[in-house]
Amino acid sequence: MIIKIIIHPTTQPIHSKSSPAKGYFMQQTQLSLDATHRGMRFVVLFGLLLVVALVIGACQPVSPAAPVAEQATPAATEEPVEAGDPANGEYIANLTGGCGCHFNSDLGGLAGGRKFEGPFGVVYSANLTSDEETGIAGLSDEVLISILRTGQEVEEDGEIEVMHPIMPYMTFSVMSDKDVRDLVAYLRTLPPLSNAVPERELASDPQPFTPAAAPPAESPTEPVVRGEYLVTLANCGGCHTPRNEDGSPNTDMLLAGGPIPDEIAANITPDEATGIGRWSEEEIANLLITGIKPNGDETAGAMAQQVRRRFSRLTEEDALAIAAYLKSIPAVSNDPYSN
Numbered sequence: 001m002i003i004k005i006i007i008h009p010t011t012q013p014i015h016s017k018s019s020p021a022k023g024y025f026m027q028q029t030q031l032s033l034d035a036t037h038r039g040m041r042f043v044v045l046f047g048l049l050l051v052v053a054l055v056i057g058a059c060q061p062v063s064p065a066a067p068v069a070e071q072a073t074p075a076a077t078e079e080p081v082e083a084g085d086p087a088n089g090e091y092i093a094n095l096t097g098g099c100g101c102h103f104n105s106d107l108g109g110l111a112g113g114r115k116f117e118g119p120f121g122v123v124y125s126a127n128l129t130s131d132e133e134t135g136i137a138g139l140s141d142e143v144l145i146s147i148l149r150t151g152q153e154v155e156e157d158g159e160i161e162v163m164h165p166i167m168p169y170m171t172f173s174v175m176s177d178k179d180v181r182d183l184v185a186y187l188r189t190l191p192p193l194s195n196a197v198p199e200r201e202l203a204s205d206p207q208p209f210t211p212a213a214a215p216p217a218e219s220p221t222e223p224v225v226r227g228e229y230l231v232t233l234a235n236c237g238g239c240h241t242p243r244n245e246d247g248s249p250n251t252d253m254l255l256a257g258g259p260i261p262d263e264i265a266a267n268i269t270p271d272e273a274t275g276i277g278r279w280s281e282e283e284i285a286n287l288l289i290t291g292i293k294p295n296g297d298e299t300a301g302a303m304a305q306q307v308r309r310r311f312s313r314l315t316e317e318d319a320l321a322i323a324a325y326l327k328s329i330p331a332v333s334n335d336p337y338s339n
């Protein structure tokens with residue numbers, strides 16, 4: 001078994017692993033390297049194997065590298081997967097933000113190529129369309145699901161590439177098997193757009209991520225549990241939970257409001273004086289779908305945009321589930337406008 005974390009930036013657009021010829025070529029390169037540097041390679045590989053196995057062993061099934069003959073025909077070994085429901089997949093995609101980071105306005109679709117730059121280096125969003133060469137057509141459902149929920153792309157030869165966490169796989173890690181399959185089914189419906197995305201350039205390798213708990217097979221249906229699930233996927237906390245100095249969410253003040261760029265996100269805990277404790281569940285659900293507050297005012301700024309782009313498409317049942325969850329969390333007395 002050969003597993004290694006890619007130590008250099010990828011030399012290919014992220015999603016172009018479909019060519020059998022390339023898989024074969026990589027295998028050849030590996031073999032000749034083995035012959036010349038066998039001793040050192042063994043030590044390095046063994047160390048990496050140990051680390052990788054320890055880190056991902058618990059959550060990530062890694063299949064051994066396939067023999068060369070098999071590797072030349074990856075499609076033939078793909079397991080049939082129960083067909084996902086693209087309509088539900090689109091609903092989930094919309095709730096999480098419509099994969100907006102992948103939107104390419106020149107090409108008018110999720111063809112990727114958007115540049116994200118920071119002290120960590122540069123990454124580009126991937127082409128999510130069904131293009132054979134530059135999109136996700138060549139990736140199996142299993143590979144896509146692993147990318148979505150763990151940020152790990154297990155390649156044909158067993159190598160693992162860890163995505164930069166700008167891709168919100170930590171949020172998506174709670175996604176049920178059903179919803180993630182449906183999401184993949186939705187992505188498969190995106191008409192192909194050819195767009196080769198530049199390679200990433202990172203200062204250091206992202207750490208492999210292990211989800212705290214295994215995701216459920218089916219999506220929760222009990223209102224409070226489903227509400228929490230939806231609030232997590234929609235990342236309401238990204239705006240409504242204040243942050244510690246190091247930028248991490250202040251979990252003692254879950255959804256208690258705080259500053260976001262250019263404005264203040266409200267306290268949406270059940271505190272009567274500073275939160276939304278006086279709102280009924282219907283009023284909360286109504287705000288999510290229409291943007292109208294109980295006093296008749298329209299919500300403004302970032303929240304209005306979220307309602308327009310995402311939450312207005314929630315089913316009434318799901319908006320009420322979110323409201324039920326918001327009513328169930330600890331009330332935190334915090335007036336974010338006065339801080």
Ligand code: HEC
Pocket residue numbers: 230231234235236237238239240260263264265266267268275276284287288293298299300301302303304306311322
């Ligand atoms: C992009 C940032 C952002 C996200 C994401 C976001 N909100 Fe908001 N939200 C805001 C801001 C800012 C306000 C205040 C708007 C205003 O003053 O009109 C607000 C207001 C609200 C209010 C009204 C509170 C009040 O006292 O008027 C509710 C309820 C609410 N959000 C719930 C949610 C829920 C539930 C989610 C996730 C499903 C969510 N928000 C996601 C930024 C956000």
